[in-house]
Amino acid sequence: MRLLEAIRMALRMLWAQKLKSFFSLIGVLIGVTFLIAVWSIVAGMNHYMEDRIANRIFGANAFQLRQRPSFSTGNITREEWLSWRRRPRVSVADAQYVAPRIETPVRTAMYCVDRVSISFGGKTARDIDLIGTEPEYFNIRDYAIASGRAFTVQEMRAARPVLVIGDLLAERLFEGVDPLGKRVNVGGIQYRVVGIVEKQGTMFGLSMDKFAIMPYTSQARRLICPINVLDELLVKADNPTSMLVAMNEVEALMRGRRRLKPDQENNFHLQTAEGALEGWNRVSRYLSLGLPLLVGISLVVGGIVIMNIMLMSVTERTREIGIRKALGAKRSDILGQFLVEAATVSTVGAALGIVLGLALAFVVRELSPLPAVVAPISIALGVTLGVLVGIVAGVYPAYRAARLDPIVALGME
Amino acid sequence: MPDCVIQTRELSREYQLGSEHIHALRDVSFAIRRNEYVVIMGPSGSGKSTLLNVIGCLDSPTGGEYWLNGQEVSRMGDLALARVRNREIGFVFQTFNLLPRATALHNVELPLVYGGHSARERRLRATEALARVGLADRMDHRPNELSGGQRQRVAIARALVSRPSILLADEPTGNLDSATSQEIMQVFHRLHADGQTIVLVTHELDIAAHAQRVVTLRDGRIASDERTRSAA
Numbered sequence: 001m002r003l004l005e006a007i008r009m010a011l012r013m014l015w016a017q018k019l020k021s022f023f024s025l026i027g028v029l030i031g032v033t034f035l036i037a038v039w040s041i042v043a044g045m046n047h048y049m050e051d052r053i054a055n056r057i058f059g060a061n062a063f064q065l066r067q068r069p070s071f072s073t074g075n076i077t078r079e080e081w082l083s084w085r086r087r088p089r090v091s092v093a094d095a096q097y098v099a100p101r102i103e104t105p106v107r108t109a110m111y112c113v114d115r116v117s118i119s120f121g122g123k124t125a126r127d128i129d130l131i132g133t134e135p136e137y138f139n140i141r142d143y144a145i146a147s148g149r150a151f152t153v154q155e156m157r158a159a160r161p162v163l164v165i166g167d168l169l170a171e172r173l174f175e176g177v178d179p180l181g182k183r184v185n186v187g188g189i190q191y192r193v194v195g196i197v198e199k200q201g202t203m204f205g206l207s208m209d210k211f212a213i214m215p216y217t218s219q220a221r222r223l224i225c226p227i228n229v230l231d232e233l234l235v236k237a238d239n240p241t242s243m244l245v246a247m248n249e250v251e252a253l254m255r256g257r258r259r260l261k262p263d264q265e266n267n268f269h270l271q272t273a274e275g276a277l278e279g280w281n282r283v284s285r286y287l288s289l290g291l292p293l294l295v296g297i298s299l300v301v302g303g304i305v306i307m308n309i310m311l312m313s314v315t316e317r318t319r320e321i322g323i324r325k326a327l328g329a330k331r332s333d334i335l336g337q338f339l340v341e342a343a344t345v346s347t348v349g350a351a352l353g354i355v356l357g358l359a360l361a362f363v364v365r366e367l368s369p370l371p372a373v374v375a376p377i378s379i380a381l382g383v384t385l386g387v388l389v390g391i392v393a394g395v396y397p398a399y400r401a402a403r404l405d406p407i408v409a410l411g412m413e
Numbered sequence: 414m415p416d417c418v419i420q421t422r423e424l425s426r427e428y429q430l431g432s433e434h435i436h437a438l439r440d441v442s443f444a445i446r447r448n449e450y451v452v453i454m455g456p457s458g459s460g461k462s463t464l465l466n467v468i469g470c471l472d473s474p475t476g477g478e479y480w481l482n483g484q485e486v487s488r489m490g491d492l493a494l495a496r497v498r499n500r501e502i503g504f505v506f507q508t509f510n511l512l513p514r515a516t517a518l519h520n521v522e523l524p525l526v527y528g529g530h531s532a533r534e535r536r537l538r539a540t541e542a543l544a545r546v547g548l549a550d551r552m553d554h555r556p557n558e559l560s561g562g563q564r565q566r567v568a569i570a571r572a573l574v575s576r577p578s579i580l581l582a583d584e585p586t587g588n589l590d591s592a593t594s595q596e597i598m599q600v601f602h603r604l605h606a607d608g609q610t611i612v613l614v615t616h617e618l619d620i621a622a623h624a625q626r627v628v629t630l631r632d633g634r635i636a637s638d639e640r641t642r643s644a645a
Contacts, residue, residue, distance in 0.1 A: 407466055
C-alpha cells in the first residue's frame, strides 16, 4: 500500500513537470526502444531464415550430397576453392549406389539445376530454374500440387518429356490459359505441362516460383548437367536425429565407394541447412553482441541524466524534505520517496520505449519482407532494466535527500 | 516530577559560524508541566527559536540533558528522533510550511502517513483535526487557494493530528495581520482549554498575554520565568 501510494505520488510529480520528466526519461526511452526494436527484428530474421532456408529451400531435416558447398560460409582460400573444384562430381552411379544402402528411413532424390529459357506460343520466360529430379523431390520440398499432378516413377523411367511448373512460370507463359496439357519448348525440346506447384511466395523479395521440374532422365537434362553427373543427391529424414545418423551413413558409404584412406579428407560435401545458415548466424551473433553494448550505453547515459535531474530536484525540494522530516519522516521514508520517484521516471521511460520499439518493429515488418517477432522476454527485460536503472540512478540523490538536517532543510538556521 | 512533559538540565547549543563560536543556548534548565501554556520571549538572537527547535527535536543540543515524557531525547539516534517528532511533537511554523501541491486534507494526513496509519484512519483523523480548527469546508483546497489565517489553521490541524504530547509554535502569527492573529490565538486558547500543552515563541507582548507563564531568554540564558494571571 505504501509503495503504491509512493508511486502514485511520483506519477503526480512527473505529470506536474512534463517537460523536465520527458528529458529525464529520454535516455532510458532510447535504450529500451533499441532493445525491443532490434531484438524483435533479429528474432524475426532468425525465424524467417530458419523457416525459409531450412524448411523451404532444403526441406526440414534434409541434407545434400554434393561435390562442394553451394553456400560460401566465411572466408575460403583460393587453394581450398581449387581443391574443391578438383574433386570428382557426384554421379548418377554414386547416387544409385548410396541411396538404397542408407538403412535409416529416408527419402532421396537426385537433383540437377540450371537456368534456361522456356517458351510457349511466342512468349519466352528467361532465367527459369530447370530442375531434373525424381518424384520424391516433391515430398522432400513439401511441394503441394495446385492443379494437375506430379510426374510419376514410370514417366521418369521412360524419360518422358513432362514438366511440372512453378506458379510464376504458369502466370508468365499462360496468361489466362490453362497450362495443363500444353506443350512448351525447353531448349528446342517439346515438353508437356502436367502439373502446377502451389505458389511459394518470395524470399528477400525474390520469387520462389520461377522453376520447372522434369524427370532427371528426360532429354532436356543435357541443358543443365553433363551426362551421368548430378548437382546433388537430396536426402530427407523424419527427424533431426535420424538426419545425423543418415549423414554418417552417407559419409561412410561415399568414403568406401571412393576408397578414401582414414587420413584422407572427404572429397565430397554434405550440406545442411545449418551450414547455409552459418553466415546468417554469424551476423545474428554480432548483432546480439552489439545490442547489449548499444542498449548499455543508452541506459548508462539515461541513468546519469536521471541522477542529475534527481539531484536538482532534491535541491529544489529541500524545504519539502525539511517539512516531511519535521513531521516525522524517517531517513528511510525520504530515501524511499526519492528512489521510487527515480524508478518511476525510469520505468515510464522504459514503458514508452517498449511501445516505441514495438511500433518500430511493426513498421519494419510492414515496409520490408522481414517479419519482426516480438520476444516476450525482451519486454520483461526492458521493464526490469528500466526499474533497475532508476533505482541505481536514484540512490545517490535519495541518499543526499535522506541525510538532510531538518533545521538546515527548513532554512531556520 | 511525574507531571512534567518536558524537562531540561543545563541544556546548551553551540554553533561554529566560520571562525566565530556562538553559544545559542547556555545551561538552560527548566520544566514544563502537562497542560501548561508557556510563551518564550526574548529579543532576536536570544536563542528562543533555538530552544524551540531543540525541544521540537529538529535540532540537537550540544550539551546537557533533555527529557520528554520520561525519555532522554538528548541521547536518541536519528530513527528514534524521527519517531518522537512524529508522535510526541506538533510543530507550527511562522511560514506555515505546507506542501504547496497537496490539498489541505493531504497536508494534515502527512504525519499519519509517516506514523504508518491506514488510509481510512488517516482520512478520518485528518478530517476531524480540520474540523477542530474550523476548516471542514476547505479540505480539498490547496494552500494557494487559502488565506494566511486559513493556512496557519491547516498547519495547526497538521500539528494536532497525531495527538502530540506538546504543541510547539514558532512565531505563529508573525506573518499574519492583527485580526487574523487574534483568530489564531483563539484557536490556541481553545486547544489549551481542551487540555493541550502548548509552548509558543513570540516577541509580541499582546500575544504573550494569552499565556499562563512567560519565559524570557537573553543571550541564550533564562532571564526570567514568570507566572502571569491565569488566562481567563
